[in-house]
Amino acid sequence: METGTFRVKRGMAEMQKGGVIMDVMNAEQAKIAEAAGATAVMALERVPSDIRATGGVARMADPTILEEVMKVTTIPVMAKARIGHFVEAKVLEALGADYIDESEVLTPADEVFHIDKRDFTVPFVCGAKDLGEALRRIQEGAAMLRTKGEPGTGNIVEAVRHLRLINGQIRKVQNLSKDELYAEAKNLGVSYDLLLGVHESGKLPVVNFAAGGVATPSDAALMMHLGADGVFVGSGIFKSDNPEKFARAIVEATTHYQDYKLIAEVSKNLGTPMKGIEISKLDATQRMQDRGW
Amino acid sequence: MKIGVLALQGAVAEHIRSIEAAGGEAVAVKRVEQLDELDGLIIPGGESTTIGKLMRKYDFLDAIRQFSADGKPIFGTCAGLIVLAKRIEGQEEAHLELMDMTVARNAFGRQRESFETDLPVKGIDEPVRAVFIRAPLIKEVAPEVDVLSTYNGEIVTARQGHLLASSYHPELTDDYALHAYFLRMAKEAASVKR
Numbered sequence: 001m002e003t004g005t006f007r008v009k010r011g012m013a014e015m016q017k018g019g020v021i022m023d024v025m026n027a028e029q030a031k032i033a034e035a036a037g038a039t040a041v042m043a044l045e046r047v048p049s050d051i052r053a054t055g056g057v058a059r060m061a062d063p064t065i066l067e068e069v070m071k072v073t074t075i076p077v078m079a080k081a082r083i084g085h086f087v088e089a090k091v092l093e094a095l096g097a098d099y100i101d102e103s104e105v106l107t108p109a110d111e112v113f114h115i116d117k118r119d120f121t122v123p124f125v126c127g128a129k130d131l132g133e134a135l136r137r138i139q140e141g142a143a144m145l146r147t148k149g150e151p152g153t154g155n156i157v158e159a160v161r162h163l164r165l166i167n168g169q170i171r172k173v174q175n176l177s178k179d180e181l182y183a184e185a186k187n188l189g190v191s192y193d194l195l196l197g198v199h200e201s202g203k204l205p206v207v208n209f210a211a212g213g214v215a216t217p218s219d220a221a222l223m224m225h226l227g228a229d230g231v232f233v234g235s236g237i238f239k240s241d242n243p244e245k246f247a248r249a250i251v252e253a254t255t256h257y258q259d260y261k262l263i264a265e266v267s268k269n270l271g272t273p274m275k276g277i278e279i280s281k282l283d284a285t286q287r288m289q290d291r292g293w
Numbered sequence: 294m295k296i297g298v299l300a301l302q303g304a305v306a307e308h309i310r311s312i313e314a315a316g317g318e319a320v321a322v323k324r325v326e327q328l329d330e331l332d333g334l335i336i337p338g339g340e341s342t343t344i345g346k347l348m349r350k351y352d353f354l355d356a357i358r359q360f361s362a363d364g365k366p367i368f369g370t371c372a373g374l375i376v377l378a379k380r381i382e383g384q385e386e387a388h389l390e391l392m393d394m395t396v397a398r399n400a401f402g403r404q405r406e407s408f409e410t411d412l413p414v415k416g417i418d419e420p421v422r423a424v425f426i427r428a429p430l431i432k433e434v435a436p437e438v439d440v441l442s443t444y445n446g447e448i449v450t451a452r453q454g455h456l457l458a459s460s461y462h463p464e465l466t467d468d469y470a471l472h473a474y475f476l477r478m479a480k481e482a483a484s485v486k487r
Contacts, residue, residue, distance in 0.1 A: 019303075
């Protein structure tokens with residue numbers, strides 16, 4: 001009997017496919033998310049849009065929030081640790097978090113090294129905005145990926161950019177000849193073996209979700225069309241007018257992303273989605289996607 | 294044999310790959326009309342609460358019950374096992390209520406307790422590589438349910454006539470024995486009907 005194998009970690013993410021993982025800040029929101037059909041929840045102290053608004057250093061949530069959420073839900077509970085902050089991650093593992101997000105939404109604790117994720121029994125999800133980042137995180141032991149997007153903006157444009165870029169880079173790697181892979185591995189800053197895997201399979205070796213800016217059912221369906229395996233919704237649900245309805249609508253649009261009549265139906269009378277931010281209005285220090293390397 | 298994999302949420306592609314590797318044909322099933330063309334159905338792993346809700350929303354409960362009443366085989370893995378069960382511990386409502394057994398969700402604990410192991414299964418020659426992820430257990434079965442394997446004395450694989458259920462994920466490995474076993478069930482069911 002072996003726990004914490006890469007297959008067990010990656011398999012857990014496979015079970016999330018086609019699903020929606022929702023940010024929640026307390027037990028009540030967790031119950032709403034589960035009732036709406038979320039496949040997991042992310043327990044947080046503040047959603048990204050509030051982190052933006054408040055400023056200051058964003059850290060791992062108070063453990064009582066995680067405990068409270070784990071108590072009321074039967075679906076997996078994820079939690080965020082700062083980039084490079086392996087002690088926060090160990091604390092989350094000790095608390096029983098089912099998945100740890102080493103997240104750029106929080107203020108990075110290390111500007112050089114990400115967490116050695118192989119050193120954990122629980123699996124990690126990490127953000128990536130290009131293929132190099134994606135494969136570096138996998139090399140470090142991440143068992144699931146997500147686009148970085150631009151969290152807390154309600155603006156899908158960055159998530160689209162990241163997913164399209166990763167897809168394009170994968171196609172390029174597939175078309176390289178084998179002897180060209182060495183140089184490409186150097187260009188991307190990744191291991192040759194991982195790149196060879198992408199060259200042969202034409203896909204990433206782990207599940208890749210969309211995240212960072214999903215605000216409407218159509219946003220979720222768009223990301224599924226672009227090849228995301230599922231969707232993270234952060235501020236989009238509990239910053240909308242009617243979280244319950246929004247949550248259900250996003251779940252259904254993710255399952256039936258090719259059924260436009262259905263998406264039209266679930267999009268009716270949803271009320272106002274979260275107020276968005278135009279990306280060009282963000283100055284460099286406010287761009288979360290530039291955290292990590 | 295044409296096997297459908299219920300594709301509302303969960304690990305659909307892995308089952309399709311495993312069925313094809315075991316010599317069958319496989320399709321993702323998103324709408325009830327698709328059930329008509331199938332010889333068997335797999336309900337995959339995922340989150341049983343999500344799958345259960347979407348099954349209700351898109352009228353799959355009665356359609357799959359009819360599919361079963363027609364004698365067509367169904368195989369549930371992990372969440373799929375929960376969906377098949379008549380009774381779920383701690384919950385008033387079950388989903389398809391087809392297999393006469395009581396199941397417990399997340400019976401091993403949280404993700405850190407998830408594991409893989411080699412598991413002997415009745416009717417299959419070699420032990421199966423079984424991946425347990427926040428897995429359920431079968432706590433009680435009716436006399437007509439055949440126990441195919443246990444782990445630490447607890448039931449993890451069971452069969453009731455044309456219904457098959459496993460707590461673990463055979464689709465996450467390159468071991469296709471359980472999928473081959475299910476394909477044989479589908480063949481038997483098809484030959485009885487003809």
